[in-house]
Amino acid sequence: MTMDGAVVVPGTTQGAEWVDEVVLAGPDDNICFRVPDPVDLGKLRQLVRDRQKELAQSGFRPGGAVALRLPPSMAFVTHLLAIWRGGGQAILLDHRLTDYEVRRAIERLVPQVVVSPAQPVPAGLRTFVEVDTDLASYSGHPAGTSHAVVQLSSGSTGPSKVIGRTADDLVAEVLRYTQIDGVPQRGERLILLPSMVHVLGLVGGLLYGLHAGVELVPPARLTGDAILQAIGSATTPATVLGVPFHIGLLASVQDPPWLPQFKRMTTGGELVPAAVWRAFEEKYGVPLGNMYGMTEVGVIGTDLYGEHRPAIRPAPGIEVRAVDGELQIRRPESPYLGLSDPTRWADGWLHTRDAGVVDPGTGLVSIKGRLDSQVSVGGLKVDLTEVEATLASLRGVEAAVVAFDGAITAYVQLNEPRPVADLEAELAQQLASYKRPRTLHLLNQLPRTTTGKLVRDLSTLRKAVS
Incomplete structure (x- = not known):
């Protein structure tokens, strides 16, 4: 079923039919969101049409760009789909970015309209909020590229990169999800924890969920108890989608109730330590699935049943190879805007800068951590991931980051008081002397990106210490 008002921009991949045919198709009475009241597909379509009219009145034109600086909300969802249906480019800016960061992005990408909250977003642990919006007109310039979405990388290892993806690319990823064994199916629920500004929540959550007829359920708050309440709010099967940070929230719940509808949890982002996934599966009795992906590509590989841990199987249509210990992904064109860097993309291959191997017999991919985690200490190779x-x-130890700053240096966040000397003594029993950190900093809170990833940028870590 399609709606009126779809716009096709000649010469681009942003034609709006894909939104109607891939994302918003289905009976009007299908419940697509529960926030906490149900939102059916008919209501969502009407809200999207209304947003299209508002954007047009604010100066947005087909082929133009709109920057969204909104928290996870129905305002974000409906504005995003309205931009695409209007034949435009959506620039996604995390609402937690500073004004300076937003200003730099706007100056570089020149949107026609910027959509922001009309009032400050209340601080707290809410995962989905109600916001009124303010639409500010900036220019009449068309978008600089034909990409449907422009995102900023997480910035966990340095400055964010500007990444563009076409509508064709987004559709291909949505369809890729439908071929992955273990993803939620029509009539099931997806407890959505990651931000929809970033690729896991955007495609793996929002777009796939709408396409597949899965009910999207953001919990009332970002706490372990609230996540369990969302799972238990209905009898239909529920999958929790999150990142390793969210595992800690569920692990913090003492004596969780038995929830037969809890099907699995799937995490993206960082590797999950063996002790963590074992403790999770023991506590909840459900598999902890693993997903590997990048903003530049989307989902690359999965292990949703925990059968191959720590390896993953490439997603359908994804070609992965290992060259000199680095994982590379086949991609016909560079995803980067304004960046010509052969160390990131060259000759049809995206350089992930992740260390890994591909098993020639099974095709399984084992990720060994960041490529820059391999360092030499006194002529001896040390894998900082192991440390x-x-x-x-x-x-x-709640979390830790180990970096090389002329010597191995550790930054540690504790969840209970422990002297540094005790930690060093325990490390001495498990690691050879040349592998052990020369300096160990205790921090109240390790720096994290807006997606919850631990920051590994040395300048940021030094600043956190000082």
Whole structure:
């Protein structure tokens, strides 16, 4: 079923039919959101049409760009779909960015309209909020590229990169999800924890969920108890989608109730230490699935049943190879805007800068951590990922980042008081002396990106210490 008002922009891949045919198709009475009241597909379509009219009145034109600086909300969802249906480019800016960061992005990408909250977004743990919007007109310039969406990378290892993806690319990823064994099916629910500004929540959550007829359920708050309440709010099967940070929230719940509708949890982002996934599966009795992806590509591989951990199987249509220990993904064109860097993309291959191997017999991919985690200490090779995993396994350690700053340096966040000397003594029992950190900094809170990833940028870590 399609709606009126779809716009096709000649010479681009942003034609709006894909929104109606891939994202908004289905009976009007299908419940697509529960926030907490149900929102059916008919209501969502009408809200999208209304947003299209508002954007047009604010100066948005087909082929133009609109920047969204909104928290997860129905306002974000409906504005995003309205931009695409209007034949435009959506620039996604995390609402938690500073005014300076937003200003720099706007100056570079020159949107016609910027959509922001009309009032400050209340601080707190809400995962989905109600916001009124303010639409500010900036220019009449068309979008600089034909990409349907422009995103900023997480910035966990340095400055964010500007990444563009076409409508064809987004549709291909949505259809890729439908071929992955273990994803939620029509009539099931997806407890949505990651931000829809970033690729996991955007495609793996929002777009796939709408396409597949899965009910999207953001919990009332970002706490372990609220996540469990969302799972238990209905009897239909529920999958929790999140990142490793969210596992900690569920692990913090003492004596969780038995929830037969809890089907699995799937995490993207960082590797999950063995002790963490074992504890999770023991506590909840459901598989902890793993997903590997990048903003530049979307989902690359999965292991949703936990059968191959720590390896993953490439998603349908994804070609992965390992060259000199680095994982590379086939991609016909560079995803980067305004960046010509052969160390990131060259000759049809995206350089992930992740270390890994591809098993020639099974095709399974094992991710070994960041490529820059391999360092030389006194002529001996040290994998900082191994040091970090060992440190994170110690009692009382909530999270840890190990970096090389002329010497191995560790940054540690504790969940219970422990002297540095005790941590160092335990490391001495598990790691050779040349692998152990020369300096160990205790921080109240390790820096994280807006997606919850631990920041590994040295300048940011040094600043957190000082």
